[in-house]
Amino acid sequence: MKRQYLVAGNWKMNGSLKANAELLAGIAAKREEVSAVELLVCPPAIYLDSVGKALPEAVRLGAQNLCEQTKAGAFTGELLGGMLTELGCRYVLVGHSERRSLYGESDERVAEKYKAAQAQELIPVLCIGETLAEREAGTTEAVLSRQLKAVLDLCGIESFAKAVIAYEPVWAIGTGKTATPAQAQEAHAFIRGLLAGQSATIAGSTRLLYGGSVKPDNANELFACEDIDGGLIGGASLKASDFIGIALAAQALSAV
Numbered sequence: 001m002k003r004q005y006l007v008a009g010n011w012k013m014n015g016s017l018k019a020n021a022e023l024l025a026g027i028a029a030k031r032e033e034v035s036a037v038e039l040l041v042c043p044p045a046i047y048l049d050s051v052g053k054a055l056p057e058a059v060r061l062g063a064q065n066l067c068e069q070t071k072a073g074a075f076t077g078e079l080l081g082g083m084l085t086e087l088g089c090r091y092v093l094v095g096h097s098e099r100r101s102l103y104g105e106s107d108e109r110v111a112e113k114y115k116a117a118q119a120q121e122l123i124p125v126l127c128i129g130e131t132l133a134e135r136e137a138g139t140t141e142a143v144l145s146r147q148l149k150a151v152l153d154l155c156g157i158e159s160f161a162k163a164v165i166a167y168e169p170v171w172a173i174g175t176g177k178t179a180t181p182a183q184a185q186e187a188h189a190f191i192r193g194l195l196a197g198q199s200a201t202i203a204g205s206t207r208l209l210y211g212g213s214v215k216p217d218n219a220n221e222l223f224a225c226e227d228i229d230g231g232l233i234g235g236a237s238l239k240a241s242d243f244i245g246i247a248l249a250a251q252a253l254s255a256v
């Protein structure tokens, strides 16, 4: 049986009190229609409290980033995992490509953040993926291996029993250019194979999300792939009808 689908919205640096309330109301109105799917929203940190309080029934809350420290202290501008947990977060994105490329997060730092998340009862959504140049150079698998290895080396295969991986080809994020289902499935099967090299059980249960310009009209063909267990959604997660439209694709496949 396939793993439960997870459809996660990464709101990035978007939203306002008013826009968030409207978005949540739109999701709440349709939540029952996608009851087989786990839904997650990741608003900007400043809205975690208000979004957490207005969260529709059975929708999870997640943060977009956390500090690699596990104790409070003099780290101006950073957020401790425990603070996120206190506000009701269950998940946290780790190593999103924008964090890696714009804020210089190395594989090692991403691994530290993944470790800190788990130490503070958060489920990390580990984002990995190659750039266009890397794909064109034929190094996609080497990049995915390297990014995953940093976490495996620090935290071990067992840690993936409480983690999600999001494969996000950088060239597909926010570009409107989606990986074909075949390209996405190939990468997902490769990632699952890397996990299986260490534990077939963990590999079989870890959810692998696809991210990169997922929309209601391409979600079905992506989610139908054997190793794709849902999506990490950027732009389309800001509009309730699109976010729910994507979740409906997962819902339809859940009933198969």
Ligand code: PEP
Residues within 6 Å of the ligand: 010, 168, 172, 173, 174, 175, 176, 211, 212, 213, 214, 232, 233, 234, 235, 236
């Ligand atoms: C993302 O930010 O993780 C993402 C996949 O964005 P988009 O859906 O807009 O490509």
